Amino acid sequence: MHVHTNYGNRGMAFEELINYSNQLYEQKNIAIINKRPTPVKVLGRSAGRVTGFFEKPSTVDYDGVYKSRSIVFESKSTRDLHKFDLKNIEPHQVEYLEKCESHGAISFVLVELAKLRKVYLMHNQTLKHYWNIAQKGGRKSIPLDAFEVNAWEVGSGRVPLDYLLVVDKVWKVGVA
Numbered sequence: 001m002h003v004h005t006n007y008g009n010r011g012m013a014f015e016e017l018i019n020y021s022n023q024l025y026e027q028k029n030i031a032i033i034n035k036r037p038t039p040v041k042v043l044g045r046s047a048g049r050v051t052g053f054f055e056k057p058s059t060v061d062y063d064g065v066y067k068s069r070s071i072v073f074e075s076k077s078t079r080d081l082h083k084f085d086l087k088n089i090e091p092h093q094v095e096y097l098e099k100c101e102s103h104g105a106i107s108f109v110l111v112e113l114a115k116l117r118k119v120y121l122m123h124n125q126t127l128k129h130y131w132n133i134a135q136k137g138g139r140k141s142i143p144l145d146a147f148e149v150n151a152w153e154v155g156s157g158r159v160p161l162d163y164l165l166v167v168d169k170v171w172k173v174g175v176a
Helices: 012-027 091-102 124-135 144-150 163-171
Strands: 031-035 040-046 049-054 062-066 069-078 083-085 106-113 118-123 141-143 152-154
Touching: 012 031, 012 062, 012 069, 069 083, 069 091, 083 144, 091 106, 091 124, 106 124, 106 144, 106 163, 118 124, 118 144, 118 163, 141 144, 152 163
Parallel strands: 069 106
Antiparallel strands: 031 062, 040 049, 062 069, 083 141, 106 118, 118 152
16 A cells, blocks of 8 residues: 655545445445545636635544444544654544544544554544543654554455454444
């Protein structure tokens, strides 16, 4: 899996892998998970260019339904070999994951450690723990070795990035 080094495209290959996996989940009738569009207000079009602005902050990257449960998650990629910087996640995203979980949704963040070629699923409550430490003036990042202890590595299985296998283990999702 190769991630572009251009900052604007950072994580695009990871997102494409998630999108492809989600497409296969739907084709195999396992789940319906969609990429959420970023709300944009188009101001005009001229000479093949579109001008506009983000209307409001996006919530999270993905949402859908799995075994009769709502599922919401954010995806992030880092090339840092030592830490996952919490500035990569916006406060409204942490709040949205929390709100959804309080209403019964399965909520988490998928983090690609690009240089290690690993992907981890971190439960929203674990993310919130690190987030709260940062908000209180503590460490502003999650050390990469913490992923080994406080998150689950995602591998391939039914699809190239089978994160729903982890969801089954963590949330003990029953058959609908």
